[in-house]
Amino acid sequence: MRPLTAISSGLLLAACLLATDALAQTGGNEALSPTLSAIKNAHTVRLGYRESSPPFSFLDQANRPIGYSLELCEAIVEEIGAEVDDPNLRIDYVKVTSDDRIDALLQNKIDLECGSTTANSERGKRVAFSPLMFVAGTKLMVPKASSVQQLSDLKGKTIVVTKGTTNEQAIRAADQKFSLGLTIVVGADHEQSYQMLVDGKADAFATDDILLSGLIVRHKAQDKFRVTGDYLSYDPYGIMFRKGEPQLSAVVERAFRKLGSNHDFVPLYNKWFMARMPTGERMNVPISLQLEEAFKAMDDSASANN
Incomplete structure (x- = not known):
């Protein structure tokens, strides 16, 4: 295991990467970004899912996509609906793999990738990521x-x-x-x-x-x-979306901050990592201190500042 100081430094670096585009804000009267405009016109958000990445994104017994990452994406979809003034957006689920997920995003086949994708500097040159949602290796x-x-x-x-x-x-x-x-x-x-x-x-x-x-x-x-074995890599996860759209980045950031301020992150984590999943299995993986701190950083509520 790497020393805690190294992990903390890594988390700080990851937080900077994950929120690179997410700090920009746009005025309500400005034209919608390309992705948001296309979503508004189609009344649909396309979510990229994985078939076999439990508990993040996988298929249930009826072959329906479910998982922790998909619930986070659904929270983003709700925020997108508020941004484009369409609270009844439809969700289309599009299967992606570890090999084609980035291309699916860049080629406009999906709007959000809701799987188990590591946010690193190399990928950050091509795509954007939500705030931290998990840390693996x-x-x-x-x-x-x-x-x-x-x-x-x-x-x-x-x-x-x-x-x-x-x-x-x-x-x-x-x-x-x-x-x-x-x-x-x-x-x-x-x-x-x-x-x-x-x-x-x-x-x-x-x-x-x-x-x-x-x-x-x-x-x-x-x-x-x-x-x-020892950890052979450090892998901070994020929801992936198209780079260069500050308005979309701000929407994703707001969705995560609402989850943080409403104290929904830990219950959502426990639903997929501690409780019995809808498919009947139980992971029994307690939340790490590093991830808990990352979730607290998303809490803008008054109680967080007391």
Whole structure:
């Protein structure tokens, strides 16, 4: 684990990145930004969702998109409705993957990406992010009977990563730095990567720790797999939207500050990470001190200043 001071510095850096565009304000009489104008004309907001990123964004038994990130996006949609004077906006759900989610946003196929996307400086050159909604990091999933405890134990072995993720970058960098001679195979999405581990096509699966835990819970595989290793990356999550639209950024910021001021963040977190999910599973992942502090920073209520 990295020292708390390093984590705190990382959180400060992430907060600056996540809120880069979100501080700008626009007057009510100005023309709507391109995304907001298109939403107003179509009476529709298109939300990009993931099929297998529990508890952030996944499908329930009826194949309906649900999850923590989607509820945050729905709060943003409500705020968009107020901004464009259309409280009855329709939501269209559009499936995206880790590999095509950024292109889907840039190519105007979705308006908000509601998954488990890391906000980093490289991506920040192309897209914008909401304030911080979760903090994760790359770890390993291995069979319970495996002797692997950390990445170095996989020297010369096969590891699966999901295409287009920061985890893939982290594993490739570690492989080169430490001369591990890894065979790195790639899954199209987290479910496919998980299945490759199940089928014995890989010795470990590397992605964010919370996603690994979510997959184990979702598949009721606690007796078959475990999460192990030191953190190999630092991954602050945010809702992704198009860059260069200060008015949209301000709307996203307001939605998060309303959740913070109404003290809705922690109950929403507990709904998806502590309580039993609609699909029947329970994550049992208490909120971290770092995330709790990030949520408090979104609280503009009078009680927060007392």
